[in-house]
Amino acid sequence: MTSLKQKNFTISLIISICLVGLSAAFAADFDRTVIPRVKYGGGGDWYTGPTSMPNLLKQASERLHLPTQAENIAVSVSDPELFRYPMLFLTGHGQVRFSDFEINTLLNYLDNGGFLWVNDSYGIDRFIRREVRRIYPDREFELLPSDHAIFKMVYDFPEGLPKIHEHDGKPPAAYALFDKGRMKILYTYESDIGDGLEDAGIHKVDTPEIREKAMRMALNILAYVMMQ
Template identity: 45%
Template sequence: MSKRLAYLFLLVALFGNLSLTKAQEIAVLQYGGGGDWYSNPTAVPNLVRFCNQEIGTVMKDRISSVKPGSIDLFNYPMLHMTGHGNVYFSDEEAENLRAYLLSGGFLHIDDNYGMDPYLRKELVKIFPDKELRELPASHPIFSVHFKFPEGLPKIHEHDSGRPQAFGIFENDRLLILYTFEADIGDGWENPEIHNDPPAVRLKALQMGANIVKFAFNQ
């Protein structure tokens, strides 16, 4: 273990778990590499309002962004990450994210179309000994509140691929959820942005609420 990583785990022991157990907030991950981490600006605020109304969370809809190398990660039990393009984590950022996730944090990554080939190689930096595993439709995240018996819903059509949810686990705990070929974040946005029918937006918001509830309960 590097000195920096040992220091991070010391900080987690002193402050991280305390913050994660008391907080009920989501932040957007401001990653480097040139990808548009800031895409879907209305998505998470709309999801937060839906969760407050439908599943009893008490979150502020003024969403903060946080960089992967910042100690501020540990103020948030859940991070959301999206975009269309390149993703890059430095070694120090990957160490910080690893410490955050192993201390109880949760990262949801939603491919907004085009992120996949860049993301996968960066996830190896965070967990070189772990692989993405596809979640079956029977996984609790699909039924923790709203029921999705077929698994992840399809919100936007890009390459006509089936929607897939992948995870990285530590024992049985889900650390990272990666939603692919679903683009559920687009469904959280204001209705005039993508002109999704109300039923499609509702499915996206309900699946998002399941993710939030699962992450917070975990």
């Protein structure tokens, strides 16, 4: 059986190779990985959990040996800077709404190698599904099986997406939108990985074990995106 140390070494090598081979659309990228959060309209709190991405990027540097810039950065879809980032993070509670221009921009971004991770922090399900249908009206989310590669990139999750926050008590589910075999959007539903990545003490119910579970899953997601 492959040890965690061996798997970490392997994935670090894969990531290093893939960073060199990113799409030409992101040729002007930073030399350090940054994952900005997406600003959106509609009244939802796109800014929630400001420590989640910096914490993930710090751990990606320490555990995956990936050069990162561990900062909380936000970007609007209408901002040309969007195309500097190979991966985006969207989270919040409640309404999410994009303009027609932003929908077209997201389509262009995703079709040119970009990746969007949507984290259900609670209450965004119907809004996200509506907006994704506007981007890809002829495509549907696919439920990822527990044996999908994303659940065993660095850490093994034999049961699939872990449950971090209870919310409605529904089972967690990972949905993805694919095009020509490439995952373009990952939607983590009824799990709230993002909240589990925040600083200790922000969510009193998040034990160290729960926070570690969230971090491991997030590192799997990042490794999977970099491997594509």
